[in-house]
Amino acid sequence: MPKITVLGHGTFDVERGKKLVLALEDNGVKILHQCGGKAKCTTCRVEILGGKYCDLTNVEKNAFYEKGIFDDHLRLSCQIRVDGDLEVRPIMTVENSGMNEGPRPEG
Numbered sequence: 001m002p003k004i005t006v007l008g009h010g011t012f013d014v015e016r017g018k019k020l021v022l023a024l025e026d027n028g029v030k031i032l033h034q035c036g037g038k039a040k041c042t043t044c045r046v047e048i049l050g051g052k053y054c055d056l057t058n059v060e061k062n063a064f065y066e067k068g069i070f071d072d073h074l075r076l077s078c079q080i081r082v083d084g085d086l087e088v089r090p091i092m093t094v095e096n097s098g099m100n101e102g103p104r105p106e107g
Contacts, residue, residue, distance in 0.1 A: 002082050007049070007089040014082045020046070021077040021105050030094035030101060037078035037105020039063045044077040044105075045091045052084030078105050 005011040014023040021044045024031045032043035039059045
């Protein structure tokens with residue numbers, strides 16, 4: 001079972017194939033997902049610090065481009081399926097933004 005390490009939150013086991021945004025939320029990380037996991041708002045972005053993950057998708061590239069976000073280490077957690085151990089830093093959370101999470105993304 002893959003392990004996700006979240007800066008400031010600890011490490012937890014995650015079922016392989018689960019969306020990262022749901023893994024974070026289900027383990028107490030109050031990451032934002034204002035669009036409900038549809039790769040439109042970019043509020044679920046995380047900085048990838050290490051581990052195994054898939055390449056940036058065209059959906060993510062377009063979302064980042066539309067928002068003017070250009071950083072090679074950022075990913076949308078709603079677009080990543082956990083396939084191995086990961087170390088991440090959430091960029092926008094309830095605590096640091098003052099916003100509510102948004103609608104829960106579908107699995």
